Amino acid sequence: MAGGRFSPALLVLLYHVLFGSSSFQPALVLDMAKILLNNYCFPENLVGMQEAIQQAINSGEILKIYDRKTLASVLTVGVQGALNDPRLTVSFEPNFVPVMPPALPSLPTEQLIRLVRNSVKLEVLKNNVGYLRIDQIIGEETATKLGPLLRDNVWNKVANTSSLIFDLRYSTAGELSGVPFIISYFSDPEPLIHIDTVFDRPSNTTKELWTMSSIMGERYGKQKDLIVLTSKRTMGAAEAVAYTLKHLKRANIVGERSAGGSVKVEKIRIGDSGFYITIPVARSVNPITGQSWEVSGVSPSVNINAKEAVANAQNLLAVRSAIPRAIQSVSDIIRQYYSFTDRVPAFLQHLESTDFFSVISEEDLANKLNNELQSVSEDPRLMIKLTQDHPSLHDMPKIPTAQEVGYIIDTLFKIEVMPGNVGYLRFDMMADIEVMRAIGPQLIKLVWSKLVNTDTMIIDMRYNTGGYSTAIPLLCTYFFDAEPLRHLYTVFDRSTTTMTEVMTLPQIQGQRYGSTKDIYILTSQMTGSAAEVFTRAMKDLNRAKVIGEPTIGGSLSSGTYQIGNSILYASIPNQVVLSAVTGKVWSVSGVEPHVAAQANDALSVAQRIIASRLLKQDKGK
CATH class of the missing domain: 3.90.226.10 (2-enoyl-CoA Hydratase; Chain A, domain 1)
Known part of the structure; x- marks a missing residue:
């Protein structure tokens, strides 16, 4: 409990109140102070009290209060304010008879x-x-x-x-x-x-x-x-x-x-008067908090x-009884599906040792599981979600109608031929391979045919948060020659325990851009998932220079799994990508650019680099 030194100003007031009326004895204030000194459970807050009383006695000011109950109220306000304790009260009860209940x-x-x-x-x-x-x-x-x-x-x-x-x-x-x-x-x-x-x-x-x-x-x-x-x-x-x-x-x-x-409160008569002071005479201190339940x-x-x-x-x-089952379910899902198998034992050990005492709702449980899993994994793709609507566990792409194709192309793709015959291609979502095949002829006509004959290409992935990975081989193929086929990366699928080598395709619609012209890929901290895989593959094979910010570090594929029969779902990265060059698993920390730049500046940085290379080429001629 907070407390302060006994206020000299208060005691001056008390003495003036008492000495200012012939109806009250000056000894009353001294008796009250003595009771506090001998009984109040925070004696350390009474330091300086005796000196304050002497100061009051030496004062000559007079304040007259003749009504005893009013005086009691004034004294109560003063004592409570001085000691910051609302349990201290002074009352005038001349007929008060203490009644002690039998033990x-x-x-x-x-x-x-x-x-x-x-x-x-x-x-x-x-x-x-x-x-x-x-x-x-x-x-x-x-x-x-x-x-x-x-x-x-x-x-x-x-x-x-x-x-x-x-x-x-x-x-x-x-x-x-x-x-x-x-x-x-x-x-x-x-x-x-x-x-x-x-x-x-x-x-x-x-x-x-x-x-x-x-x-x-x-x-x-x-x-x-x-x-x-x-x-x-x-x-x-x-x-x-x-x-x-x-x-x-x-x-x-x-x-x-x-x-x-309070632990114990007593009502003590002040001297021989009809005034009483109610005072806490004992206090509790919890050894864990160093504080108490008293007053607060x-x-x-x-x-x-x-x-x-x-x-x-x-x-x-009901929520708490479900916690052990939920933890067991999460453990089973991680054990069965999480793609980074070497991290699984640490996850399971951490979950077993985690204290879920503070969990009082399913939302609390989702947040707690999220915090614990990500603190161990540092993998933002590993998530526990709470939703009343059952998420689709198999999100199948919708094949667009002929009327929708033009709208999709206008929405997803932005193109421009810049000075120096530099092509600019921006697309903000990775579409599924079946969708790409369905819109292929119109895409070649409306987008690709206008860029394929440029001398350099800027591919803007700054606003692409991902999508389907199935079209990545098709997209990469346009930037390599037909022969030989290139190994882009290898996918390990934890749910099926299979390894799949992803290669460029032998045949595609339209003309290839080829393997010799310069490619620049722009990235930001929004670039994620399948967009990262494309970027990393092009970087890994030295086919493109990456300019901008490190990407988000998303997942090639995450499965969604219900946690028991609850409304909690685990989003688990169930695939990892291995480099075609080193054979090692790609990091989840994102793609580091060759040239670091703020996302807003990445395009102008790329244009300056291209202009500088063209200038050098012209001088070389």
């Missing part, structure tokens, strides 16, 4: 049993989900006294459920000494866990709370899913339970932020109206 352990056993039965509700919901509602956390002595009852009627019945909803929405009272009992049921016997440290100011003692190695009843353990429900009414020991289970990563919290109570409350993992918490918790448990 639970001193009650007859029959009454204790009725109390426990009235404050505990247990049932088993659908899918063997346990529901346990506890409205009062009983302390150590009572828990020990009622051990057999709790064992037989609560904990041993809870232990047989597959997962548990632990309802603390109505728990507004309880004893902190009972917290270790509950936490122990949801943890293992060893090692013991330090769960809280409580400082008591009046006795100036510190007590550590730990889990217990031996308890009465069967433990629920650490493995099964646990959801804790909270509301704005959840207070005190129940908050300690929820806060501890949350930060031990043992339970997800569903509902509303809890009340933000326990924030839920899923923030929802408390009335809807049970239904939401059931949905959350």
